[in-house]
Structures are given as structure tokens and as C-alpha cells.
Amino acid sequence: MVTQSKTPAEPSTTMPTATAVKGVVAKTLAHHYQAVAGFLFGFFLVLLLYSFLSGHLGSGDAIVRAVTQQSTPAVHTDQKGRTTSPTSPMSLSSNTTQVHGVGNNLERDNGQKNDASKKIGEDTEHNVHGTDKNNQGQGCSKFDNLEGKYTEQSSQPPVNDASDKMEEELIQQDIDQAGTRNETNVKHGAPRKPICDLSDPRYDVCEISGDARTMGSNRTILYVPPVGERGADSHDWSIRDQSRKYLEYINKVTVRSLNASASQAAPGCTSRHAVPAVVFAMNGLTSNPWHDFSDVLIPLFLSTRAFEGEVQFLVSDLKPWFVDKYRLILTNLSRYDIVDFNQDAGVRCYPHVIVGLRSHRDLGIDPARAPRNYTLLDFRLYIREVYSLPPAGVDIPFKDKEATRATATGQRRPRAMLINRGRTRKFVNFQEIAAAVEAAGFEVLPIEPRRDFRIEEFSRIVDSCDVLMGAHGAGLTNFFFLRTNAVMLQVVPWGHMEHPSMVFYGGPAREMGLRDVEYSIAAEESTLYDKYGKDHPAITDPESIHKQGWQFGMKYYWIEQDIKLNVTRFAPTLQQVIQMLRE
Template sequence: MAASSSSATAPAVKGVARTLAHRRQAVVGFLFALIVILVLHTTVVFGPFQSTNANVVLESTSGEQNAKTSSPLAAQAASAPNNSTQAAVHAIENGQKDDVAKNDRETRGQLGQTGKNDASDDKTQEELIRQELDRDVKRGAPRKPICDLSDPRYDICEITGDARAIGANRTVLYVPPADERGTDGPEWAIKDQSRKQLGDIKEVNVKTLSAAQSLVAPECTSRHTVPAVVFAMNGIIGNPWHDLSDLLIPLFITTRAYDGEVQFLVTELQPWFVDKYRLVLTNLSRYDIIDFNKDAGVRCYPHIIVGLRSHGDLDIDPARTPRNYTLLDFRLYIRDVFLLPSDDRGIPYKEASKKNAAGNDNGTAVTENPKPRLLLINRGESRKFVNLPEISAAVQAAGFELLVMEPSRDMGMEEFARAVDSCDVLMGVHGAALTNFFFLRTNAVLLQVVGLGLEREALHYYGNQATAVMVQHIQYFISAEESTLYEKYGKDHPAVSDPDSVHKQGWQGAKRYFWAEQDIRLNVTRFAPTLHQLIRTLQE
């Protein structure tokens, strides 16, 4: 019995041992599989998911939702990480580790590419937002003031849009577009002449209407398709220098670029000025001149300028004009307006000499050589020549054909312009009448007789300008004895012996002596060399 029991127990022990060995193997296998699953779960699921979310955050917050849904794997990782673990276990059990790794690499690449596209889209969206913000800033930015009061000579206002001119109360209104209306409206009082320092220029009111005022703006009684310019026809006009320097040249600067497509609204309209310079005014504007003071309606224009631009005394700065106009352009323009011969024909003396030479070549008898023609302007009041007959004789003896004229306000400009154009030399004492040098041809001569105390003025008001318009400028400076101030006050009076000291005392003293009281008794002997120099200049 004992032997039988031992033999029976041995197989049982072996069976138990075998069972334990199998169980131990199963436990080891389970633990190994568990470790592999945990490693793969950490790498596949949490690694790509966290990386994708980081890219979205760094690239653009606004593109975050698109990045989350652009990859199926990312969606699965976000919603069901247990499913990802089960898939990995299933792949290991079926020996598909390599395929899983390949798919994982492809998935990572897809996520990375998606992040790049989203980043590009996000940048584009940001740029669009930035542009929109810029536009909003521009919409809300204050408009440039329609009036500029910064120039020392003139004030100017320019209105583009709904501009309404009301002559009855000397007012020009600007009605802004609805989206640009403010709670208040700026207002300016403008002297609409080229010299804003003049005390007798009445002001024109220019006003931008507020939002509330725009709703009750006066209705238009007439609508115009061309711009308008509001300007005063007064001041110290009345002689040619001020007529051109204060009105015609500023009007040319301000309106020439419109080529006549502009209307003038004139405050303090002067009928004599309109009659005298009608050719210029009707050329600069093809439309009726409106007497703004007497205009009862509400005129509406797409563009209104109030005031006149001015660059200096009888001057034009091409850098400040729309088409780089120069003073020479103005001279040529004036000649065209008054229908004078083309400027390229040359001065009359040389033209006559050419005809004379052609006549000799053709065998036509010529009895006399042509003479240069000199227009002598004699002033009627101050700074006149007191020995005019003696001067006339000396000019003719020097070889000139002489024409003497005394201009007046009533003299027609067409007649005077043709007379100046027909001459080679314009001669006169420093004064307003010399402004007619604009009617001379290129290379003709302005001969300026300069009285005592007028040396700087002669160059500033005429010499520089004549050179700018291609007219030659010759000056004759009188001696003290040739001024009637010498006869009246004697050689020791400051006005005779030291004119600069009089200038230093102010304008009134200089005006009294040098402009108002002084006449000229020309010493023809002393003047003779100037005449001979003039002949040589014309012959060159």
C-alpha cells in the first residue's frame, strides 16, 4: 500500500508543478504584454495629440478648431483614448507593429502639414483684419482742414464735395458726407484777396456744417458742374503793377490749370477792372462773372476755392503751381491773350533788318537802314521827366525811332500792348507803368531810370522779373543833381545825401521823398553812353 501511494503521489506532484509553471509563464507573458501596451499607448496617443495642440496654440488661436478636426487620429485621441489603446493591442496581437509605426509616421506628417496650412491661413486672416482696422482708422481720422492760413501773404480755402456759395451773406458752406459729419463745424473768416494784411478787405465766411446743421442746409437754387473761385476785386489795385501783382498773376496761379472751366464769384466787383482786363478774365474763365455781393441765390459747386494764391511781388514760384508755371509762362500767356505776334519772331529791329537785307538781295532799293524803336513812358504826376523835349532829342540823335506815351487807367490795354510789342526798348522812370514790359518780345530791353533812394526797389520789382521772362534789363542810376529833390532840399538833406537813413525811418518818409516828391531832370550828356550801350545790345 505504501509503495502504491508513493507511486500515485509522484504524478500528482508533477502535475501541480506543471500547472504552476504554466501559470508563471502566463503571468510573465501578461506582464510583458502589459508593459508593451503601456509604452505604445504613451507614444502613439499622448505624443501626437499633445504636439498637435501645441502647434495650433503657437500658430494661431483662431485656427485652433480647424487643426483639431483636420486629422482623424487627432479626433480619436481627443475623444476616445481607450479606443486607441485597444487598436494598438490588437495590432500587436496580429503582428502588425511595423504597419502601425508607418501609419503613425504618416499621421504625424499630416498633422504637421495641417499646422503649416493653418498657420498660413491664420496669417492671411490676420492681415485682412489689420487692413480693415487701418481702414477704420482712416475713416475715423480727422479730415484735413479746408482752410490754410499759414502763408504770410494770403489765406486760401478749398472745398471738394457739396460746396454752397451764398452771396447775400458772403458765406461759403461745406456739407460733409453723412459718415463724416461731426457734432460741431469749424468756421473761418477769410480775406479773399492775395494780400491778407490789407485792412479794407471784407471777409468771406467759410464754414463746415455739423451733423445737425447739415440736415437744415440751405437748398441749392442753381447747380454747376465746374469749380468756382471766390475773390475780391479791390485792395490797392488801380495801377498796372498792383493790377498784375495783386490780382492777375494770383488769379493766373490759382485758376490757369482749369483751362477756362471755372467760374469767378467776385466780391467788391470793379466794372473798370473788368473792362480793362476783360480779355484776360474771359480767357481764364469761360463763364459769366458773378457779382457775389449782389447774388441772392445758393450756388452749388463740386469744388470751391476762396482766396487767391500769391508767391511774391510780381512773381511766380513754379514749384508751387499745379503745372510748374513760371513768370515766363505768364508773359507768353498774356501775349497770346492780347493776340500779339508769336514770340519766336524776334525783336522788331532785327526783324526789320532781316527784311532790309532780303530786299537788298532781291535788288530792291533801300534808302534807309531800319532804326530800333524806343517807347518812352512819361509819367503824369510824380517821377516824371521835367525836361522831356531835351530827352526826346537825345534819344533820336542816338539813332532811335521814338514813341512817347503817357498811360492812364482809361487807356485800352489792347492798344497799349500792341504799342509795347512794336518796340525794341521800353524806357521809363521806376514806377508802375514799367509793368508793361510783359508785352515786350524775348530779348527786347527794359531801360529803367532809377531815381534817388530807389536802387533796391528797381531790382526787386522789375530787374529780377525782367530777367526771369527773358527781357534784357539795363539800369541808369541818376546822380543827386538829376533829382528835383536836390533843387528843393539842397545837397545836405538826408534824402539827397543819405537816402538809406530815410528808409530806416520807415515807409512813410521814403514814400514822401522818393516816390511822391521826386521828379527827374535827366542829364542827357551823362545819359548818352547808356543810349549807345543800348544800341550795341540790340545789335548783338
């Protein structure tokens, strides 16, 4: 048997076969890859075509769901690990979200609206008749509330990432396309309204646009959502319908958004109204003029002035004396009868209802948050107009040339209204002070305000004065009736009272175009000096009294203290005021 041996020079007889096999495999794989690539490319084209047709045929929501939902239809987990259901506010199958506090409208091209939640604390406005439009024109996109902001039902804080951005862009595209479609983009779920804003530290407020039904006998306001927005759950809020949300004297009103079944059984309207309504309370700390204005009248001005009288007041805990005293203001803000809400047995239906009163601060207005950028000066001029007082361009009486020529001497002395308080912080030497003011060169008008004063007459008396003078207290609230450049002279009691005096009266006076002068009494001018002695902490260390709690400062400096003014020490302040009036 002959055996042939292979040498390196001899080619192997198996090499051509192996090469051929590899070539066949390579070709086969290449064809396979081409086939797969072709299939994927075709599938991608089909998907693009489907997306294009869906966007134009009204299936944008289906595309969003196809991109974002997992295979399980009832529950899915998003890119952040949050588990939500398709009907929850987190689900992208609905562009409607409900937050227990604040809402913001996303406006479509065809005029339809969807709500998306904004962060708690924003004072979101969406009133009719131009009310509360101060947030407009600030460069905010109607979609900027979608970026990283979710309802407070979210269990985890939002994290901005690429996946969220994609979802937001898809939602934005869907909303942009809504104007070309006939179907609504609102799904069944939590209703849009009412939106109750409970975030402000001073007040709570609810607003209903749509089918609002008021039932005063049980202090309830119902919202009946449109059929397409009715969900399975009702929503209830209980708020104090005034500007001080934590004041226990104010009874609560219930605002309820009805679910689908309750909407069917909602009580029918006994009367229908074409104008909006505002539900608010007249009780609380009212009967004190400062609180009348700070807690009710200024907040009511903020909430209703922009309606130009086309609004009706439903007043809970109505106080007849308040209506009588401020009738001119109330009837100017509303052309319609005031309804005693607690005694109203019917079901009134309105297209828009506001429950509660907005308030920015004590006796103040923040123009940045006010409708039409109202200021406290606007309010003072409005009050003067209501009471038919001279307009803003008329100078103070002291500089009225016609009145000056009418005097016997040809020279007119500035008129000072000297107000004395009836109980606390009163001037114990009132007659001596009045004589000193007259000796300084003023015509003195001494006043001890009474509750039976008619504002219509009293406002004209205040308007005739160049100076309003009194101890820190509610009587100074009459500065709303002074003319521009008139002077408010505030006597500041003992006990580090400069700050509250400035906050409650001095600052507001300056905001209204008045001149503010403050005279801080010495310890010896306080009756506390004689009552407790010069070594008592109330005299030697007022700050130690305040540090024990507000009730201690209230006891000594607001309630127990009266004032015995040193007219000699006070004289330079009076000369300062006369000089200011002459400038």
C-alpha cells in the first residue's frame, strides 16, 4: 500500500471545498440581512404612514398610548418606575388632570380647553369678563406647565429626562393637531372644575365655569360637569368664604364637583342667571372699620371690580348693618340684588361662580397679582368716586384758591381732623391736644367716631380736611377719603409699636399718594407708666413682653394703654406737618 505524504509545496485537496462553503454561507447571511433590513425598513415606513394618517384622522391619542403603554392594558409602569392606571391623572390617555388646589388651561385653536395641573402656590387666574388677567403677557408658553410638573397625586418627585421630553412633545403635537379635528380631546375622568385653590396662606378660593348651582340653605355649591367630563368620583372642598381662611368665626361653605351618577340626579334650577356670582361672608372681625376694609371691601374689590357691576353677590352670614353702612360700595360693585345665601331656599344656576375672596395682605394690594394691575391708589380713587368726592386732580383744601379768597382774612388755615378713640389707646388729655393743634396754626375739627355715622356724610367731612390725626387704630382707616397729598399724622403708642403702625397705616398711606407722618410717644406719655411704674418690663423692656407671645403685647400695648400726649414735645411735629402742606 503506497502512502502519499503532503509537503508544504503541495496544495491541500480540501481547501477549495471549504472556501466554497464559506462563500455560500456568506451569501446566504447577506441575503438574510437584506431581507431583515428590508422588512424593518418597510415596517418603519408603514408605522410612519400610520402615524401620519392617525394624526390627521383623529387618532393622536392612540399613537401616544402605543408609544407609552405596556402590554397590560389596566396598569402600566412609566419610564420613571411609577405605576399608574389608564384612568389616573398620570395616564397619557387623557389630557385632563385634577389637582386639589390649582389649575391652568391649555387653549386649543378651536377654542376648546383642557386643564393641566400647575405647581401649588401659583395664583392661577381664568375668570370671565377680564377678571384676574395679571398673569397674561409674561411670555409663558401654554405648554410650559407640562415640563416636569405633575399633580400632587404623584408618589415621587418628577425627574426630567429624554423619555419625559418625548412624551411631552407627543402631547404637544396632539394638542396642536386638535384644531383640525372634530372630536374632543377630553376623556372620562376627573372633571376640570371647580378648581379650589387652597395654597395661599391668607385665603381659599374656588371657581366654577360652566353649570354651577348654588343651594344656600345647606351652604353648598354644586358643579355639574359636561357629559364628556363626568368621572366616577366626586370631589368636595370645604372652605371659609372670606379672606381669612383660619378665622374660626367664619363658617364654611361646601363646594362639590359631581360624578356621573350624581350629575344625573342633580337638583334642577329654580332660577337661571346670565351673570357670574360671588359667594362671600360678611362675618369674622367685621364691625371694626379697619377689618371691614381689609378683610371684605378690598378683597371684594379685587375679586369683582373687573366685572364692571355685572356680577351678583351671594352673602353667607349676611350682616344687615354692613349692607346698610357700605351700601354705596356694594351697589356699585354689583348692579344686582344682594342674596342672603343662608336663607336662600332655591337652586340658583350661574355660568360662573367664585367662592371666597382673594386678599394679598393686610389693607393692601399687590399690583402684580391683581386683575388689571390694580393698586391701593386705584382703590382709594375708586372709593372717592363712589362717594362723589372731588376727582384726583383737585388739590388739597388748604391750597384751594377759591376757598382761600372766600375767607375774611384772605388766608386759610389748614384743617386737621383730630380723632379720639372711644376705649383703648384714647387720648386722655384730648381737649389739651386740640388746643395745642389750634395754637400751632390749624383749624381743628375734633371727632370721636360713632357707629351711627353715615359714611356718605362723614366722607365729605374727611375730604374737607388737609390732615387726619389720631392714635394708631381703626379711626385712621378714614384716610381713604383724603385727597392726594393730604397728611395722615399717626401717633404711635409706647411698646415698639412702630412696625405695626407702618405696616397697617403708614405704608398703605404712602401707596395711596398720601403723606405719612408718625409721632412715637415717650414712655412717660403712656398711661402704662403710671399704672405699672417706671421699672416694669412693659416700660423698660417692651421687647421682652413681645417675646412672651402676641397675647402679652396685645394686653399691654393695644388694650390697656391710653395716651397722655406731651403737647410741648409734640409741637415740632405739628410744625413739620404745616411745612409739608405749604410745599
